[in-house]
Amino acid sequence: MDDRVRSHAEVLVDWSARVEAGDQVVMDVAEGAHDLAVAVAAELGKRDATLLTTYGSSEVSRAFLRAGEDREFAGSDPELAMLEAADVYLRIGGGRNTTAHADVDGDRRMAARKAGTEAREARMATDWVSTVHPTRALAQQAGMAYEEYQDFVYDAVLRDWESLAEEMANMKDILDEGSEVRIEKERTDLTMSIEGRTAVNSAASVAYDSHNLPSGEVFTAPHATEGEVFFDVPMTIDAQRVQDVSLTFEGGEVVDFSAAQGEDAIADVLDTDEGARRLGELGIGMNRGIDRFTDSILFDEKMGDTVHLAVGRAYDACLPEGEAGNDSAVHVDMITDMSEDSRMFVDGEVVQRNGTFRWEDGFEAE
Structure with missing residues (x-):
């Protein structure tokens, strides 16, 4: 072996x-x-x-x-x-x-x-x-x-998970202290509230409220989502190939969608129940050990230079005690590549540009 x-x-x-x-x-x-x-x-x-x-x-x-x-x-x-x-x-x-x-x-x-x-x-x-x-x-x-x-x-x-957890704590602190996230790139201008939410430092251990191995992301449970987002990373959903998905949100719900491939799979997900048209997760990939897309959500959503959003169920670890988040029978992630011509803001301040975080070498604020 x-x-x-x-x-x-x-x-x-x-x-x-x-x-x-x-x-x-x-x-x-x-x-x-x-x-x-x-x-x-x-x-x-x-x-x-x-x-x-x-x-x-x-x-x-x-x-x-x-x-x-x-x-x-x-x-x-x-x-x-x-x-x-x-x-x-x-x-x-x-x-x-x-x-x-x-x-x-x-x-x-x-x-x-x-x-x-x-x-x-x-x-x-x-x-x-x-x-x-x-x-x-x-x-x-x-x-x-x-x-x-x-x-x-x-x-x-097989990462040094303790060191990665320390680095990802930078992003967790930013999200915990923030109230609004905005993502901008080609075909994407999306805002969402994170007010009152707790981000999870997903360092591949239940001790961090993290349940995937590998992991390497920081995620939270957004709400009040508005705008458009384009997912340019191909993936497989319910055994169907899905590519170039666009979602439009109004009042926190998906009101329009399209896909170059696999549109029926997206429709099936969104029609599962009422909660399937709302976001359950905003996740920020930070595992630099994952260096390419593989059509596996377990790996692709953790890759540095990516952001993923999941329609459906929100995780309780992100919610205030006693508060029920978005509920659904599904939790389906979709990924957008942030490596070029992109910015992520928290409360109006750029925290990631073209895949580089503000605490990393090479970050450009403007």
């Missing part, structure tokens, strides 16, 4: 999930993630945790979603009971086919999402972390040779 797989497992268990003796751990494993799952299981055993492993196959879920044309979807009581009993939930991604759900009807996907609301809430109440094992399918999706893709993944995952 590649020593980097063992290192990945150690980071996941110790830094990211903070697993302790006696923790009840559920590990959901994709078809191609066997090696990482084995390494994680060994680390969990060393820490005297309890492990239940489930099989998270997109091909299995496709078969289930497509069967029975007239049936209604219902929540799974066994899954709910399992998650309610768990302390930690680990999702080990890495499937064999990144577009396995391409022929699943959008209405069926939407119905399944809504039926899974209780289980999703229970999962998010755990110390949950999602990561991915490099597979040939993901390498192909990223347009890379397999060994090249392995190097890319481990450069993003």
Whole structure:
């Protein structure tokens, strides 16, 4: 086994999930993630945790979603009971086919999402972390040779997370003290309120209210969004290729949208429920170990020089205690490249120009 797989497992268990003796751990494993799952299981055993492993196959879920044309979807009581009993939930991604759900009807996907609301809430109440094992399918999706893709993944995952957390604290402080964010670039002029919100320094650990490995972003829960935004980074949503998406916001809601490719996928997302037309997240990518787009939201949204916005659910960690944020069965991120001819303002002051933050070498205020 590649020593980097063992290192990945150690980071996941110790830094990211903070697993302790006696923790009840559920590990959901994709078809191609066997090696990482084995390494994680060994680390969990060393820490005297309890492990239940489930099989998270997109091909299995496709078969289930497509069967029975007239049936209604219902929540799974066994899954709910399992998650309610768990302390930690680990999702080990890495499937064999990144577009396995391409022929699943959008209405069926939407119905399944809504039926899974209780289980999703229970999962998010755990110390949950999602990561991915490099597979040939993901390498192909990223347009890379397999060994090249392995190097890319481990450069993003095996970081000095403490140092990165210290750097990202600069952005968190700016957002916590600010009240309005504005993003300007070609085909984009968007303002949103962050008044009363708390930004998350997403340093790949539940100790930072961060649940992805790799991570490397600072995010918050905006509201009162106005203007237009153009997402120029291609991505896959519900197994459909999506490119050049434009959203127009009025009164905090999406009132118009278009896409050069995959417009039906965007429509399906926005029609999921009322909350799907409002923003749940503003995220600012800060992981310089991610140096190219790979058509994987887990990596692409963390890349330095990017900003991503998610329609749908807002994360409780960003909200004042007792306040309910935007609620939805979806949380779908879309990315805009900020590396050229762009500015991000907080309360009228430029904090990032052309991908460079004001505390970094090369920043130009004007």
